[in-house]
Amino acid sequence: MGQRAVSGDTEHDFGAFVAARATTLLRVAYLACGDRSEAEDLLQTALERTYRNWDRVRHHSPEPYVRRVIVNAAISRARRRAILRIIPVRSLPDTPARSADVDLRQVLMDALRALPPRQRAVVVLRYWEDLSEHQTAEVLGCTVGTVKSQSSKAMAKLRMALGEESVEGVIGNARA
Amino acid sequence: MPALEDRIRRLMAEETAGLHATPDLGERVVRSARRKRKRGVFAALAATVVVAGAAPAYLTAAAGSGPTPIVTETPPPPAIDDLRPTGRPAEKTLGDLGDGRQFGNVRVGYLPEGLQWKRWSLDHGDSYTTSFDYKGDRNGFYCVQIFVHENAAVLEIDDRVSVHRQEGEGEEVAVGDRSGYAVVQNVGEDGTKGTPTFFLNMGENRRAEIMFSPVYAKDLGSAEAVNRELRKIAEGLTAIRE
Incomplete structure (x- = not known):
């Protein structure tokens, strides 16, 4: 049926969905916000919202819905924090990329955290979730053009962070 | 590399x-x-x-x-x-509502042309709902669904509206001397434009949630038509008892 029940015994289906997909969604949340504790909180918040709408969400595909809530909540929180200056915005790491993968991971995560929230979300959706530009635009509620420009700027910064391009080249790209 | x-x-x-x-x-x-x-x-x-x-x-x-x-x-x-329920409770309904215009403690004063009661409802005490479509088909997809949330259930609705407000989704809309909040909810309809919804404040202990299915919203043709019809339903929705 295409209608939502007020409530009911939906715990079983919802529990099965969470058991199957929560780890994947937690990883999306972590990449979107850059902090494990916040990722867990984001995921729980998104799942609570999903649970409230479960009788309708379940008939479609719940995972894109949860992902959309996670990503947009991550952006929203990051912006609020920036406005309130609760967490100072980090700057891009000064050190060039190092060869060891563990160091590169740290460099990447620092660089991701330093990106503006929407740019970070674009990177996660495009290169972690493998969404198309159109799908990414739908999730973020923006135009495909915005996705393209945000992605280009974000990738330029990540390229610099990972030591693939000179600072001058990145600044040029980011301002393009 | x-x-x-x-x-x-x-x-x-x-x-x-x-x-x-x-x-x-x-x-x-x-x-x-x-x-x-x-x-x-x-x-x-x-x-x-x-x-x-x-x-x-x-x-x-x-x-x-x-x-x-x-x-x-x-x-x-x-x-x-x-405590976990020990079994699936039978779904309680509002019974035979006739033309569906009156259910629970409210009356639907206006319905868009061509819609009729779907012969479907759910009653969970503080929240109850029914819906309308073109054919009166209880197993088909709804066009308009109206939830009424009363007493303790009002808190959850206010929470949901608050989330929409915080996230900058939707807008405040006055309906006569009553307040409302219009928003397009995304409740799983990926690939569509979401579910246009109007939350109507019907007093301290009652909220109504009027929703158009994405398919019906598309039938109406434009966002203006959707907003107009949602608002007219909200305007016509009245309490028949406190």
Whole structure:
């Protein structure tokens, strides 16, 4: 049926969905916000919202819905924090990329955290979730053009962070 | 050297490989959602449950005749609402509503042309709902669905509107001397433009949630038509008893 029940015994289906997909969604949340504790909180918040709408969400595909809530909540929180200056915005790491993968991971995560929230979300959706530009635009509620420009700027910064391009080249790209 | 995109993917995969959701996450979400929904009603009850759990120790200590009570980190017992149901309850309906214009404590004064009652409803006490479509087909997709949330259920609706407000989704809309909030909810209809919804404040203890299915919204042709029809339904929705 295409209608939502007020409530009911939906715990079983919802529990099965969470058991199957929560780890994947937690990883999306972590990449979107850059902090494990916040990722867990984001995921729980998104799942609570999903649970409230479960009788309708379940008939479609719940995972894109949860992902959309996670990503947009991550952006929203990051912006609020920036406005309130609760967490100072980090700057891009000064050190060039190092060869060891563990160091590169740290460099990447620092660089991701330093990106503006929407740019970070674009990177996660495009290169972690493998969404198309159109799908990414739908999730973020923006135009495909915005996705393209945000992605280009974000990738330029990540390229610099990972030591693939000179600072001058990145600044040029980011301002393009 | 692999493309930058591939390096980012690989590093992301390595960075997140050690992350795993806790096994009880689903249960915690359900409990939390229920607590929020019921907090108005159960706040006093939950306090009573906790105090009741501690009561024997306090009574013993006060009497001075037993061992000193030991304070432990044991969490309080779950609220009654958290107990898992032992079986699927039968769904309660509002019965035969005739033309569906009057259900529960409200009356639908206006319906868009061509719609009729779907012969479907659900009644969960503080929340109840029915819906309308073109054919009166209880098994088909709805065009318009109206939820009414009363008393304790009002809290959950206010929470949901608050979330929309915080996220900058939707807008405040006055309907006569009543307030409302119009928003397009995304409740799983990926690939569509979402569910146009109007939350109507019908007094301190009642909220209505009027929703158009994405398909019906498309039938109406334009956002202006959707907003106009939603607003007209809200205007015509009245309480028949307090």
